[in-house]
Amino acid sequence: MNQLGILLKYKLKMWSNIPKRRGRRGIPLFAYILILGGVFASIGVPAYFLFADTFKTYSTIVFSGVSLADLFVEISMIGILTLVLVTDTPAVALNVFMSDDVDFLLSLPISQSTIFASKTIETMLQGGFPALFVIPILVAYANAVNMPWYMIIFMFVMYIFYFLILTSISALIALGISKFASRSGTQRFMIFTSLIVYVFVILLMSMVGSLNSNTGNVERAFSSYVNTVNAPYLPSTWFLEALKMQWNGILLVVGTSVVLSVIAYLVASNGILTGFSKMISAGKRVTYRRNYRIRRPVMAFISKDVKLMRREPSILFLLVYPAIFPLILVGFGALGKGGSAVSRDIMIPVVSVFLSSMYTVIATASLVSIEIKVGDFVNTLPIGKRTPLWSKAFVITSAFALVMIVTFSILSVIFGNALFPIVTVLFSIPVLLTLSFFGVYATIKWPNSIGGIRRPLNTTGTLVSMVMGVLGAAFADLEGIYVANNQILSFLQPVLGFLLFFVAPILAEIVMAVVTFKLLAKVDWTKPYDLEN
Amino acid sequence: MTELVKVSNLRKDFGKITAVKSISFKINAGEIYGFLGPNGAGKTTTMRMITGVLVPTSGEVEICDLDLEKYPIKVKAQIGVVPDEPKLYENMTGQEFLEFIGSIFSMDKTEMTHTISELCDAFEVNFLDKFIGDYSHGMKQKLVLTSVLMRKPKVIFLDEATVGLDAKSAKILKMLLRKYADEGSAIFMTTHVLEIAEKMCDRIGIINAGEIIAEGTLTELRNESGKQSLEDIFLNLTGSNEEDVKEIIDNL
16 A cells, blocks of 8 residues: 555544543444444535526526526635635644644655645545535436436536645645644634634625525526626636536646646645644744732632633634624624514523533533643642632623623614613523533533534533533523513413513522532532543 | 752552552752653653552652642742653743743743743754744753753753753753752652763663662662673663673674
């Protein structure tokens, strides 16, 4: 077997060994492929039927020689382009130029180009999975335009060339990043890329939503989007032209793909050593600030946890998500136009509280896992064992409460109704505090020793955390509805409404808090993996 | 002589495995105590127990006349620990880390700034503004050393502290530890570099299979074993000798 084959074979072996490290039986590789195939089929098959009907209708609506079905395909291609460039580029930079094993691989008699190829393929295998979800769209499109079987094969060959264009651009940008960025800087950059992708997906959903509303809308929206989406310099336009057997499209897709792949392979594979060396070194010399600030020990912990929280992309993403999700919904009118004022005023805070509650558990678990990663260090400090926990619970609760306050303030300015959001935030704070402590317990009880900070809990832990988050959010929302919007409870007797929507949730919250603290008292948060073993 | 560290009948079981079998030793003020042993002998487990990181199965640890089990926080305020593998907060800068440690130990700001400046000059630390995640092993080691030495703790525990340090920094560390010991600190260090132990340590304890098999000054160990170099003494006590090693080499 050649060297590239050996490197990829052992990478696959390492992936299939992951369950063994968790103390479970090893899962054969084909089982993973079956699971992934199942996931793909469960999403891909319904998506095919959804798009097949839509495309049949939209293939008849044509504007400037481009049908609405063509436009959908182009939008999907732009989506994949954005996804690969924005998310895979930092992933390639981290995985190719900063992966722990590159240091070791470079010491072996293996060429840089082989290492580069194996690491890029490895990254694309992990990051390229979403690209598969374009397949049902393409098949639905082929069905709608009555494409013969050989053209379907041709379409997928073109799609492979298209994906190579994206991969090559991604690799070249990653090489550029490796020449000036540091490891921590690239990791932090990933949070922004995730957000961009998220906003882009919402934007696409909104675009598709507006096209779906009614025929009048479709034509108006179509005419405004067609010139933007069908721009001649976009690879997605070349792809569409290639599908229509236009030679310029085929030549541009194949030619650009081949040229960029060769350039990327030659340039990036020869630059892996210098890129790697640059990223792991400290960079330019700087003089340190001589102004130190001494705080009280507890405040020092809080300050440290705030810094770690805002610098950890995965936690920051959890924090930003409940804020931007309702704002984007409002911005694109998904709730503003469709629902009544009451449902809009209630639904947006409710959604935000549900997201905040679920993410509070995970965010706390992530912050605790940073502390666990540091190992024995905290235990050597002259502080109480619970100080780090209170600090984390305080920081996470405050952060999520602050996010909700800011989000709801903006929404109140837009819609004018501030009472329900304010009351709901107030009722949420004790719930969030309890949930953040539950997050600590979850990290100990259901740790994911190889998941790192991004996936601190195993599957059971994640599910239990979600259930707890949903319950906590339900309690806070019920109390908020009773205090601020009890007119919608007019169908209930006043006493029953008071008991069901106010007393019962408060009692349940107290029970949840007592149980959480009792559970937490039984475990040593500094030794999560002892329990796992 | 003031005994700053007193360890009595310390034992640690991990399930059915006994990692440390009832060991006892003392370290006086002004003394550098070298703790040697082959891999897996129980050095790190012992150090984790006497620094309050690992709860012993039985036995007692007293540091600065304080029972570690009863007064863990008071004890930890008196000690400094340099682990063999520095694991630190990757998303903090070196400066923020020192500020955090200074706050936890309630240090005087002026004194801390002055000491940090001196230690940074000594260890050539010029990367405090960088994130710790971008540090090499040696840089992390220098940061941990700075964070411990800036406090001048009464008792310093070092686990393979010179690993990862350049020759100059290692030399400065050795001289600084001697100076701190001469000023009244007690220093407990583990090392695999027997030359360091030979040159630096006032007393040496050798642990093997969880038991202290020899303890004393270098002269005492020499007299007891009849060997001159610490390497020969160590190999002899831990069940190997020159001939065994030579046979292994010949067979390879």
